[in-house]
Amino acid sequence: MQRYLLRRVLLALLTLLAVSLIIFVMSRAAGDPRHVYLDDYSTQEDWDRLTATLGLDKPYYHQYGIFLASALKGDFGESIKEGRPSTEVIIERIPATLQLGLAAFIFSVVVGVPLGILSAVKRGSVLDTIGKMVALVGQSAPVFWLGLMLVFLFAVRLEWLPPYGRQEISSIILPAVSLGWFYAAANLRLLRSAMLNVMDSEYVKLARAKGVSNNAVIWKHSLRNALIPVLTFAGVTLGSLVTGSLVVETVFAWPGLGQLAIQSLAGNDYPLLQAVVIVFTLMYVAVALLVDIMYAYIDPRIRYA
Amino acid sequence: MAAEATLVVQPAPAPIRIAKKAWQLRRWPLIPMLILAIFVLTGVFAPLIAPHDPERGGLRERNLPPSWEEGGSSKFLLGTDHLGRDVLSRVIFGARISLIVAAVTLGVGMGIGVVSGLAAGWYGGWIDEVLMRVVDIKLAIPTILLALVLVLALGQSFMIIVAVLAIAVWPRFARNVRGEVLQLKTMDFVALAKVAGASTPRILFIHIFPGVINTLIVLATLEVGIVILLESTLSFLGAGVPPPTPAWGSMVSDGRDRLAVAWWISTMPGLAIMLTVLSMNLFGDWLRDRLDPRLRQLN
Numbered sequence: 001m002q003r004y005l006l007r008r009v010l011l012a013l014l015t016l017l018a019v020s021l022i023i024f025v026m027s028r029a030a031g032d033p034r035h036v037y038l039d040d041y042s043t044q045e046d047w048d049r050l051t052a053t054l055g056l057d058k059p060y061y062h063q064y065g066i067f068l069a070s071a072l073k074g075d076f077g078e079s080i081k082e083g084r085p086s087t088e089v090i091i092e093r094i095p096a097t098l099q100l101g102l103a104a105f106i107f108s109v110v111v112g113v114p115l116g117i118l119s120a121v122k123r124g125s126v127l128d129t130i131g132k133m134v135a136l137v138g139q140s141a142p143v144f145w146l147g148l149m150l151v152f153l154f155a156v157r158l159e160w161l162p163p164y165g166r167q168e169i170s171s172i173i174l175p176a177v178s179l180g181w182f183y184a185a186a187n188l189r190l191l192r193s194a195m196l197n198v199m200d201s202e203y204v205k206l207a208r209a210k211g212v213s214n215n216a217v218i219w220k221h222s223l224r225n226a227l228i229p230v231l232t233f234a235g236v237t238l239g240s241l242v243t244g245s246l247v248v249e250t251v252f253a254w255p256g257l258g259q260l261a262i263q264s265l266a267g268n269d270y271p272l273l274q275a276v277v278i279v280f281t282l283m284y285v286a287v288a289l290l291v292d293i294m295y296a297y298i299d300p301r302i303r304y305a
Numbered sequence: 306m307a308a309e310a311t312l313v314v315q316p317a318p319a320p321i322r323i324a325k326k327a328w329q330l331r332r333w334p335l336i337p338m339l340i341l342a343i344f345v346l347t348g349v350f351a352p353l354i355a356p357h358d359p360e361r362g363g364l365r366e367r368n369l370p371p372s373w374e375e376g377g378s379s380k381f382l383l384g385t386d387h388l389g390r391d392v393l394s395r396v397i398f399g400a401r402i403s404l405i406v407a408a409v410t411l412g413v414g415m416g417i418g419v420v421s422g423l424a425a426g427w428y429g430g431w432i433d434e435v436l437m438r439v440v441d442i443k444l445a446i447p448t449i450l451l452a453l454v455l456v457l458a459l460g461q462s463f464m465i466i467v468a469v470l471a472i473a474v475w476p477r478f479a480r481n482v483r484g485e486v487l488q489l490k491t492m493d494f495v496a497l498a499k500v501a502g503a504s505t506p507r508i509l510f511i512h513i514f515p516g517v518i519n520t521l522i523v524l525a526t527l528e529v530g531i532v533i534l535l536e537s538t539l540s541f542l543g544a545g546v547p548p549p550t551p552a553w554g555s556m557v558s559d560g561r562d563r564l565a566v567a568w569w570i571s572t573m574p575g576l577a578i579m580l581t582v583l584s585m586n587l588f589g590d591w592l593r594d595r596l597d598p599r600l601r602q603l604n
Contacts, residue, residue, distance in 0.1 A: 011438070011441055011442070011445070012445070014438065014442060015441075015442045015445040015446065018442050018446070019446055022451070022454070023454065026454055026455070026457075026458035027458075029458055029459070136583055136586075137579070139582075139583075139586060140530065140578075140579050140580075140582035140583035140586055141575070141578075141579045141582075142534055142537050142538060142541070142554070142557070142575065142578050142579070142582075143538070144538065144541045144554075144557060144558075145557050145571065145575030145578065145579070148557065148560075148561060148564060148571050148575070149571075149572065149575070151564060152564045152568055152571075152572075156564050156565050156568075240447070242447075246447075246449055246450060246453075246542075247449070247538060247541070247542065250542065251561075261450065261453075262453075262542060265453055265454075265457050265544075266543070273454070273457075277450060277454060280447060280450055281445075281446060281447065281450075284445070284446075284447050285445055288445060
């Protein structure tokens, strides 16, 4: 167990290190970083001061060390557009992203799980067909297009929901549905096939032969076992919901980290971009790590593999 | 004796179920294959099929609705966009971009994946350790974010988009090939080839590689959809093949702020993406059931 944990933590740290290296190389490859901060009106002293802070007169590995050391302290420099520390800008944006991710997660479970169970139990029924449609659309429609179509239908035509922004409570519905649909589809497919598998197994047949009621067979004997792959997937989902927000937040002008990332990309706001990318990766990696550790506790097979 | 005993104990398979399953397997996914054929043909013959120049518009013909809507003209079947360009022609040429990007990306990604997978599986040791950790790290970094950063830093061009997408797809190939090689290299025919004096490259490419091909085909078909979605997402976010080249994602983006006045600008290219990816997925599922029985699921 300890070896497994150690390995997972090391891998997470390695991933973060790799990302920081990619970002560092990118920022240097894009040109002299001093041009990002300074303009024609800066004095020679400004140039010299920045050269010293960034260590530009030193070899690259030394510069990377400086970059890494200040990143560890949470210092990514000032955002060019906002004129204040990037970390500050980012912290303001985190709640909106978490809120959206959570709402999308709830949607994916509330829609995917019951539909998955019902389409397995009532195989070939209308419900099964509906489930199939939901799954097919969710796994092949691009998220950004799905979002726009929902806006067109529910905001432009029916005028039931706001098309973008985060002013009203109902604003979260459309972005959460667009973000969560793909995962609802995945949950549905996973649960349906797991349920069918379990319901075909010997112990369920035995339970039926013993005269256990249909409901008990479905809810007690089958569902509990069929939920394992769904739980596994739910863990994976949490991490990618965070990054899925890149696209959805752009479509719906949702003021979270994803929108900030795209804005900093479009505006060449390097210090901010570096910080956003690191924070995104940190969230992604942290969630994956937590989930892995949880599984190791739940499922002993993982620990000893 | 033991063999006989198991023969007796084994329950007779339900013949009807097996027949049904066999029939379902033999049945070709006709509609998806038809859509894919249309996709490939329009992509290849785009200049011959498209009724108009996809990059030239007319100010008089801006935001014209599709022909079946009021005010639409039969000259522009799916309407025109905000610059008066024919949406149908742009969708047709968009198929070409998606097709080329998907083909080149998968070619490059699969190549890297196969070579590193073969090396990792065959040599084991530190080569395996290093390659698989790189795969782990790649899978732990959010793809779209990495792609966006790379495109921004390296510049926006066709080659760079393909390179970025290839980086996104190779790990899965590498991991699967490695797994297969680990299994195949314990086989007798590999040992025999070694005894016969075959060189390592010969064993890898003549003896082991053929055993991996089925998995590769299935994986590649399933990855096409992912690549098309990724490419369209990048171009939607403005980091795809640079305009005015008509890519499906950027076309959806063009119509974003015009949903109320011209819904078709975004809707049509999005439908094209969805139909293509959907057909590819259905075709891939079918192919997986045909070629790789181990992955077969109850459906």
